[in-house]
Amino acid sequence: MSFWYIALKDVQVMLRDKKALLILIAMPVILTTILGLALGPLFNGPSQGVPHLSIAIVKQPPAAAPPLWDLLTEEQQEQINRAAGNLDLEEIFLQDFLASNELQKILDYRIMAEPDARAMLAQQKIDAIVYLPDNFSMQYVMGKNINLHVVTNTDSAARIVLQGILQSFTDTLSLPRIAMQVIQEEKIAEGIATNPFPDSPTLFTSLVENSHTSVTINTVAEEGKKIISARQYYAAAMAVMFILFAAGFGAAGILQERDSRTFDRLVVAGQKKSAIVAGKFTATMLIALLQMSVMFTFTHLVFGVDWGTDLAGLASVTFSAVFAVAGLGILIACLVKTERGIIVFQSVVIQVMAFLGGSFLPVYVMPEFTSTLAAFTINGQALKAYLSLMEGATLGDITATIVYLIGFGIASLGIGAKFFRVTS
Amino acid sequence: MQTMLTVNKLTKKYGPQTAVDNVSFSVQQGEIWGLLGPNGAGKSTTIAIISTLLRPISGDVLVQGHSVLSAPDRVRKLIGLVPQHIALYPTLSAYENLAFFGRMYGLRGQKLKARVAEVLDITGLTARAKDRVETFSGGMQRRLNIGVGLMNRPALLILDEPTVGIDPQSRRHILETIKHLNASSGMTVLYTSHYMEEVEFLCDRVGIIDHGRLIAQGTKEELKHLVGERETIEIRTSGVSPAAIAHLRQMTGVDEVLCAENTIKVLTGNAGAVLSRVVASLNSFDCKIKSFRIQEPNLESVFLHLTGKGLRDGRMT
Numbered sequence: 179m180s181f182w183y184i185a186l187k188d189v190q191v192m193l194r195d196k197k198a199l200l201i202l203i204a205m206p207v208i209l210t211t212i213l214g215l216a217l218g219p220l221f222n223g224p225s226q227g228v229p230h231l232s233i234a235i236v237k238q239p240p241a242a243a244p245p246l247w248d249l250l251t252e253e254q255q256e257q258i259n260r261a262a263g264n265l266d267l268e269e270i271f272l273q274d275f276l277a278s279n280e281l282q283k284i285l286d287y288r289i290m291a292e293p294d295a296r297a298m299l300a301q302q303k304i305d306a307i308v309y310l311p312d313n314f315s316m317q318y319v320m321g322k323n324i325n326l327h328v329v330t331n332t333d334s335a336a337r338i339v340l341q342g343i344l345q346s347f348t349d350t351l352s353l354p355r356i357a358m359q360v361i362q363e364e365k366i367a368e369g370i371a372t373n374p375f376p377d378s379p380t381l382f383t384s385l386v387e388n389s390h391t392s393v394t395i396n397t398v399a400e401e402g403k404k405i406i407s408a409r410q411y412y413a414a415a416m417a418v419m420f421i422l423f424a425a426g427f428g429a430a431g432i433l434q435e436r437d438s439r440t441f442d443r444l445v446v447a448g449q450k451k452s453a454i455v456a457g458k459f460t461a462t463m464l465i466a467l468l469q470m471s472v473m474f475t476f477t478h479l480v481f482g483v484d485w486g487t488d489l490a491g492l493a494s495v496t497f498s499a500v501f502a503v504a505g506l507g508i509l510i511a512c513l514v515k516t517e518r519g520i521i522v523f524q525s526v527v528i529q530v531m532a533f534l535g536g537s538f539l540p541v542y543v544m545p546e547f548t549s550t551l552a553a554f555t556i557n558g559q560a561l562k563a564y565l566s567l568m569e570g571a572t573l574g575d576i577t578a579t580i581v582y583l584i585g586f587g588i589a590s591l592g593i594g595a596k597f598f599r600v601t602s
Numbered sequence: 603m604q605t606m607l608t609v610n611k612l613t614k615k616y617g618p619q620t621a622v623d624n625v626s627f628s629v630q631q632g633e634i635w636g637l638l639g640p641n642g643a644g645k646s647t648t649i650a651i652i653s654t655l656l657r658p659i660s661g662d663v664l665v666q667g668h669s670v671l672s673a674p675d676r677v678r679k680l681i682g683l684v685p686q687h688i689a690l691y692p693t694l695s696a697y698e699n700l701a702f703f704g705r706m707y708g709l710r711g712q713k714l715k716a717r718v719a720e721v722l723d724i725t726g727l728t729a730r731a732k733d734r735v736e737t738f739s740g741g742m743q744r745r746l747n748i749g750v751g752l753m754n755r756p757a758l759l760i761l762d763e764p765t766v767g768i769d770p771q772s773r774r775h776i777l778e779t780i781k782h783l784n785a786s787s788g789m790t791v792l793y794t795s796h797y798m799e800e801v802e803f804l805c806d807r808v809g810i811i812d813h814g815r816l817i818a819q820g821t822k823e824e825l826k827h828l829v830g831e832r833e834t835i836e837i838r839t840s841g842v843s844p845a846a847i848a849h850l851r852q853m854t855g856v857d858e859v860l861c862a863e864n865t866i867k868v869l870t871g872n873a874g875a876v877l878s879r880v881v882a883s884l885n886s887f888d889c890k891i892k893s894f895r896i897q898e899p900n901l902e903s904v905f906l907h908l909t910g911k912g913l914r915d916g917r918m919t
């Protein structure tokens with residue numbers, strides 16, 4: 179039973195930690211609220227009355243390396259290049275976003291040279307020019323807010339619609355980044371981390387203001403399935419992204435207790451390594467469960483989010499997701515040696531996992547390569563299962579996901595426990 | 603009298619460095635045994651082995667006859683550890699910390715409550731029991747750190763430098779508490795420190811450790827005998843030059859000279875005979891003497907005699 183008291187003590191410690199409460203509990207709630215507002219248009223609503231738009235895409239000439247590039251270590255540059263290489267934002271923007279079924283109905287685009295575009299705009303043959311930034315992916319990966327420069331000479335409804343469309347795209351990319359930014363800044367304030375991207379702005383309030391643009395695009399659901407709203411999507415997406423932070427929190431707690439020698443005290447009090455590992459594992463499970471409960475309750479009561487009707491399915495996905503997260507926490511604690519390592523996990527690994535797993539952009543607008551990778555992330559798997567339940571699936575339809583998540587939890591707990599060090 | 607603790611030829615290396623080198627001593631039931639040595643001498647490493655947290659390369663430790671190697675669980679039931687670190691949960695209250703560790707010792711319900719109340723009383727923290735540890739002064743945190751080590755009513759209380767970095771009043775309180783625990787309940791105590799005064803005040807018998815080796819042990823009187831009839835002249839000055847110290851060292855009748863922070867200590871066989879020459883020499887080097895006194899041998903002079911350096915900083919100027 180000692181493990182249970184260890185776990186309860188950790189939950190108590192978490193509840194008294196303002197930063198942990200902000201990151202683990204408040205952030206997912208806030209982000210779900212904002213993303214639901216900003217991205218509602220991408221998911222549903224009638225398309226009547228929306229004028230058809232013709233736009234020109236002008237690719238900007240390649241610029242020099244991004245500012246501050248030289249300040250990064252070679253390893254960081256390498257990381258960014260790799261991340262940017264895996265993510266062709268230009269492709270996503272043009273093929274998956276503008277040319278998506280929904281947008282095709284209201285918009286067509288042509289890629290052209292700037293002078294031609296200018297001429298056509300002057301003759302009102304097109305409605306707007308959108309300048310595509312050079313190094314699009316690179317800038318995103320480096321933490322820049324995406325700025326799409328738009329030139330237009332009409333001030334009709336068309337312009338507002340276009341702005342709304344572009345806004346949804348950039349918001350989708352930048353909002354989850356803000357979450358990371360807030361977390362980073364917390365750590366920077368503590369003096370542990372140095373901000374690798376000092377000029378990336380955090381325009382939290384301005385984005386909230388900008389997020390009221392309304393664009394209406396039709397989403398057609400496949401036969402027999404319920405349509406998932408933006409609110410539903412992001413409720414699940416944020417929930418599964420933010421339980422990953424519980425793993426980081428759990429791992430940080432392990433490093434701390436090893437460092438401050440409270441683990442030594444547990445050993446002298448007769449506790450075995452197994453009880454300590456079990457306690458820490460249970461603690462992370464309880465914290466992630468608490469996060470999920472807050473998200474269920476908040477999104478359901480405030481926004482009426484429908485998480486599906488199969489309670490057994492919901493309970494099973496939730497249990498297996500927090501089980502996997504708790505295993506991840508133990509695994510990280512044995513892979514990472516310092517608090518700095520935890521920060522890298524929270525600001526890089528979680529970001530990549532969240533991106534791949536569809537917490538930033540719906541997986542179906544991503545290139546195939548990333549949606550394949552999504553299958554390997556625990557958040558991606560859990561999100562997929564939650565979305566299925568929302569569409570009306572039941573426990574029987576998602577057993578594969580549950581098996582994967584439990585398997586992941588067992589494997590990472592096994593490896594983590596084997597290399598777990600109690601004394602420093 | 604029964605033997606509480608036997609440390610037998612203990613050796614521990616970190617890589618090529620020998621942190622504990624063939625250390626042997628024993629502690630009788632009911633006594634306060636002091637392990638005195640400067641920073642890095644190997645005190646904490648010795649404590650970690652005795653507390654079953656670290657395995658030695660060779661040697662063994664017996665607590666009431668139970669070996670830390672073959673019966674660590676038996677040993678754990680007998681000892682209470684107060685680590686050098688403040689090993690507490692800062693956002694939990696004093697009460698919650700004690701209750702948590704009490705549960706780890708298997709205490710539940712009324713027994714747990716009663717023991718927490720007792721320990722709060724012993725450590726003088728009853729009035730602040732509900733406050734978070736992070737709001738405590740350094741001295742109060744140290745007291746609670748000791749309190750946790752008392753939760754299981756250990757037969758042997760092991761304290762590793764429990765007064766580091768606190769004010770004199772808190773230190774006094776802690777030393778009195780330890781003495782009281784020993785006197786009232788016969789708790790055996792193993793106490794490490796680099797403060798000679800603490801060990802002098804508390805301990806019946808003392809071991810002196812330096813560079814991992816126990817260079818002397820015995821009662822305080824036995825140790826002071828090692829210094830012989832020699833005395834220490836302690837001189838406080840407004841500032842000392844290395845040249846002045848070098849000159850003092852060459853003086854006949856002067857055995858050792860130690861200098862730290864404007865205080866010079868001269869170990870000599872005959873204080874009366876060398877005092878005037880020491881004063882004259884310092885004057886000639888323009889060192890202003892603020893005060894001086896002649897001390898009987900103490901543990902500091904024992905350490906100086908054995909190692910040629912001071913306890914506090916290990917520095918020879």
Ligand SMILES: Nc1ncnc2c1ncn2[C@@H]1O[C@H](COP(=O)(O)OP(=O)(O)O)[C@@H](O)[C@H]1O
Pocket residue numbers: 602616620621639640641642643644645646647648
């Ligand atoms: N984990 C460790 N790894 C390497 N060297 C260590 C470690 N712990 C202690 N040491 C070294 O062993 C010696 C004894 O240390 P310690 O037992 O902490 O001394 P004390 O407690 O007397 O200050 C020191 O030289 C210290 O640097």
Ligand SMILES: [Mg+2]
Pocket residue numbers: 642645646647686762763
């Ligand atoms: Mg030490």
